[in-house]
Amino acid sequence: MTAAAAHSAAESLPRANRLGSRLLILLSILTVIGVLIGLYLGMIAAGTDIEQGEVQRLFYIHVPSFAGAFIAFAATVVGGVAYLITRSVKWDTLALAGVEVGLALAAINLVTGSVWARPIWNTWWNWDPRLTSDAIMILTYAAYLMLRSGIDNVDTRRRFASVYGILAFSTVLITFLIIRIRPDTIHPVVIGPVLTDASMMASQGDFELNATPGVTSAVAFASAVWSILVPWVLVWWRIRLENIAHRVSALRMKVMEQ
Amino acid sequence: MKTTPFFKAVMAIVRKDLQAEMRGRELVGAMGIFALLSILIFSFALELDREARTEVISGVLWVTVIFSSILGLNRSLAMERDQGNLDALLLAPIGRGAVYVGKLIGNYIFTLAISAILLPVMSALYSVSLFDPFVLLTLLLGVLGFTTVGTLLATMTVQTRAREALLPIVMMPVALPIILAAVRASTGALSGSAQGDWIGWVQILGALDAIFVVMCFFLFPFVVEE
Numbered sequence: 001m002t003a004a005a006a007h008s009a010a011e012s013l014p015r016a017n018r019l020g021s022r023l024l025i026l027l028s029i030l031t032v033i034g035v036l037i038g039l040y041l042g043m044i045a046a047g048t049d050i051e052q053g054e055v056q057r058l059f060y061i062h063v064p065s066f067a068g069a070f071i072a073f074a075a076t077v078v079g080g081v082a083y084l085i086t087r088s089v090k091w092d093t094l095a096l097a098g099v100e101v102g103l104a105l106a107a108i109n110l111v112t113g114s115v116w117a118r119p120i121w122n123t124w125w126n127w128d129p130r131l132t133s134d135a136i137m138i139l140t141y142a143a144y145l146m147l148r149s150g151i152d153n154v155d156t157r158r159r160f161a162s163v164y165g166i167l168a169f170s171t172v173l174i175t176f177l178i179i180r181i182r183p184d185t186i187h188p189v190v191i192g193p194v195l196t197d198a199s200m201m202a203s204q205g206d207f208e209l210n211a212t213p214g215v216t217s218a219v220a221f222a223s224a225v226w227s228i229l230v231p232w233v234l235v236w237w238r239i240r241l242e243n244i245a246h247r248v249s250a251l252r253m254k255v256m257e258q
Numbered sequence: 259m260k261t262t263p264f265f266k267a268v269m270a271i272v273r274k275d276l277q278a279e280m281r282g283r284e285l286v287g288a289m290g291i292f293a294l295l296s297i298l299i300f301s302f303a304l305e306l307d308r309e310a311r312t313e314v315i316s317g318v319l320w321v322t323v324i325f326s327s328i329l330g331l332n333r334s335l336a337m338e339r340d341q342g343n344l345d346a347l348l349l350a351p352i353g354r355g356a357v358y359v360g361k362l363i364g365n366y367i368f369t370l371a372i373s374a375i376l377l378p379v380m381s382a383l384y385s386v387s388l389f390d391p392f393v394l395l396t397l398l399l400g401v402l403g404f405t406t407v408g409t410l411l412a413t414m415t416v417q418t419r420a421r422e423a424l425l426p427i428v429m430m431p432v433a434l435p436i437i438l439a440a441v442r443a444s445t446g447a448l449s450g451s452a453q454g455d456w457i458g459w460v461q462i463l464g465a466l467d468a469i470f471v472v473m474c475f476f477l478f479p480f481v482v483e484e
Contacts, residue, residue, distance in 0.1 A: 152419065
């Protein structure tokens with residue numbers, strides 16, 4: 001690459017504009033406030049669960065963090081499809097950011113679930129179908145990052161990562177749907193129609209959202225914050241970081257050429 | 259330029275793969291020996307009594323089939339790439355989809371050949387007859403499912419730095435729903451429980467196959483463009 005080409009490459013990269021930065025900082029503050037209100041509703045305002053006690057309050061983080069991870073991984077699919085069609089780098093950056101943010105949120109989901117399971121199921125881990133598929137989902141996205149790091153050519157890397165990001169979403173859908181396919185799971189169906197099969201209800205245990213005052217509103221509020229604000233703000237920060245990294249490498253090329 | 263009709267191109271690729279295999283026996287030989295070794299290791303490692311054997315035999319079968327199929331997929335695509343044949347296929351006036359379906363059918367046939375060797379050997383070694391029509395159907399569907407995903411992913415991983423090491427890592431998690439459904443269906447069929455208890459798994463397997471075939475068919479052109 002000539003010096004002029006490197007220079008124009010550095011200039012053509014998106015530079016964080018002032019308005020965007022302000023909006024992002026504002027949204028970040030809103031997110032922190034939203035998460036804090038969600039924690040207040042869950043930890044203090046909602047009544048204590050009669051059967052499970054205080055440890056049930058982990059649900060106010062456990063369920064919302066999966067919602068956030070779902071949104072982030074869905075962003076990876078959108079980014080992957082859009083990259084394959086348009087070949088514009090920004091879509092691949094979105095896909096990468098989605099995977100990393102989704103992995104972080106899925107890790108929160110897994111750890112809180114495990115901590116909750118210790119007193120309630122008397123084990124940190126069991127081979128419940130949803131636990132298994134959730135662990136597979138996390139490994140799939142870890143494989144996504146390994147695949148990326150194994151390819152030197154940037155165009156090939158983006159292309160393969162897009163394809164794998166689309167395929168990998170099947171594990172997210174399975175984690176979401178498996179409690180409807182496998183009746184032997186202990187995970188309750190919280191969203192959508194519940195099959196009122198007596199044997200199934202018995203194996204799942206009753207999970208009554210309305211049994212304790214304040215639970216429904218706390219879960220709903222926290223899920224809204226964690227699926228609308230948290231993943232998007234984190235993805236945005238990650239995209240900015242990636243753009244800055246691109247700029248740095250382009251500028252380094254320019255300096256080395258001179 | 260006039261392109262060769264889809265099915266003609268597919269059949270030509272399949273014929274080429276079969277002919278190369280007949281002459282070299284590079285894939286089925288390695289896969290077959292590996293598969294036989296694994297079932298011997300399993301029978302030592304698990305020390306199974308009669309009852310336990312019927313419980314785990316389908317798990318052993320599927321683990322063996324999938325590992326030897328990974329071995330075969332890696333070799334099959336690495337050969338295409340190293341000898342420059344993949345580039346030749348892409349230069350030829352045929353659709354990318356035909357290349358994919360051709361390679362898929364080739365890999366499917368090889369993995370089914372391994373399964374055909376495994377079935378009588380395992381039936382004899384574990385004293386459990388695997389020749390149940392539903393086990394055979396599950397094998398046909400299950401092997402189709404993971405060779406579909408595997409052919410796409412192997413085409414990607416042979417182009418990376420890590421090569422052979424990467425395929426199991428990227429393929430196992432994505433193919434896991436297929437393996438899960440296949441193991442459940444064949445365990446159910448062998449356990450002799452009512453058909454209604456496990457037939458759902460065969461249906462799920464068929465649905466997963468259809469989804470993966472369509473997805474991989476449309477994604478394949480993106481992993482071979484250059």
